[in-house]
Amino acid sequence: MTNARGFAAFPPQRAGARFATSWWGRAWIQALEDTSLDHGLLRKGRAYAKTGQLGPITVSPGRLAAVAESEYDTVVRVEQLTDAAWERFLDQVAAKAGHIAALLDRDMPHDLVEAAEDAAVPLLPAVGDLEPECSCPDWGHPCKHAAALCYQASWLLDADPFVLLLLRGRGERDLIEALQRRDVPAAPPSSVVPPSGVPAAQAYAAGVPPLPEPPPCDVAFSPPALEPADGVNVGALAVLAASAAGRARELLLRGHLPELTEHQDHVRLAAEHDLATGPEAAVQAWRYGGAGALDVLENAWTPPRQVLARAQAQLAAGWEEESPPRVEAWRNRWTLGPLQLRYGRDGRWYPFTRRDGEWWPAGPPERDPSALTA
Incomplete structure (x- = not known):
């Protein structure tokens, strides 16, 4: 029991x-x-x-x-x-x-x-x-x-x-x-020599030994020395090699990586390697929140009503002034004066502010929208 x-x-x-x-x-x-x-x-x-x-x-x-x-x-x-x-x-x-x-x-x-x-x-x-x-x-x-x-x-x-x-x-x-109990091996017949080693039950009873140090994942990447050649962009190859090393490090740390579209991977490369080849707003969004931030920048969608109702309650509960601000709501986008909050498909709220008449990513996301109004 x-x-x-x-x-x-x-x-x-x-x-x-x-x-x-x-x-x-x-x-x-x-x-x-x-x-x-x-x-x-x-x-x-x-x-x-x-x-x-x-x-x-x-x-x-x-x-x-x-x-x-x-x-x-x-x-x-x-x-x-x-x-x-x-x-x-x-x-x-x-x-x-x-x-x-x-x-x-x-x-x-x-x-x-x-x-x-x-x-x-x-x-x-x-x-x-x-x-x-x-x-x-x-x-x-x-x-x-x-x-x-x-x-x-x-x-x-x-x-x-x-x-x-x-x-x-x-x-x-x-x-x-x-x-x-599950890992205890069955007793071998007398004619069979038992395998060498330690039974699982005995190993578990001994307690958990300290784990070895994890492999270093913060070692600076050194691009390979590539000789110039006709028709080969050596600089681009160096960027791709650094990107592959970064993705491998992330895979070691997280155990999995999300699949990216060609457009998302283009923006990721521009954001992570300071390339001037990606849309500026998209690059900034990626630096704040990756694929989720890029999606809320480029796409509008309609979240379930109960999600929006819960967020409205969180916003009201977290507002410290006399009354919460007036919200202009359209699909997953809530505008509160100079601030706009956009709800992502990953369950997080992303802040945006005005820049040259357009809404620009303004910071990392939060699950509680009231945390962004400060």
Whole structure:
């Protein structure tokens, strides 16, 4: 039986404190906000979370609980995985040694979550997966207390993804023991000489040794010495070689690279190597936010209404003056006087300002639009 885990109450946070810095923590917040029927209660929940209105938090299989305002029992339930689903998940973890190391290092690899989803094992919650309950008289779904509990839970998830796995039904010790049992080799027949080496169970019991130093990824690239030749642009070859080295370094660090169109790759080369061959605004956009910033510069699209409603609530909650500014909204573009915010398909807001009568990229993006109005 998996024991529950207890966490001390969060104290009041500093002004400007953010929720969910990890990608899996943001997915948790997204599930909460997409499920909410009242953005006003979400705003109150964020305030309750930041001002320390909840008591200690208890995490157990399928259940997240705390006491709010010293009197209301607040619970958020999450569906537990079946035994068959856990077996499929363990198959995915065991399939790649890096998955185990990442989890023990308190990281949740993208490819592990994607592989689990392919095996019909939903680790991250989606719309409707979080079921709030509270003894307060508020009929909101969720009420401000349950919303505050979910927002504070995102801090727990940031620090330890095993909290999410415990909510899904199994804790860290259960998972490690299951992996140890899975990797114990069957006893060989007496006529067969057992293979040399250390059994996996014994290796796991010995603990996690320190990892070797990662390969250097910040070594300055030195272009190859190329002899001039007829019909060969040696300078262009040097740029392409530097670009290939940079992409290889990024692949080592991130594990994957997005596919780029010919136009996107042209802008990327101009932005990263100070070439005068790309459109100036496009190059500036790429330097602020890559392909996502280039897309919002060149294309308008219509986001879902619930996304825009949530952003409107964030903007109002983060505005420190007497009343929020008037917004002129058109599709994914919101104009607030001299500032324009554009919502990207990657879920981030990009700032633009006027320059020679045109809107120009003005800075890196934020997930909370109110962070750009300062």
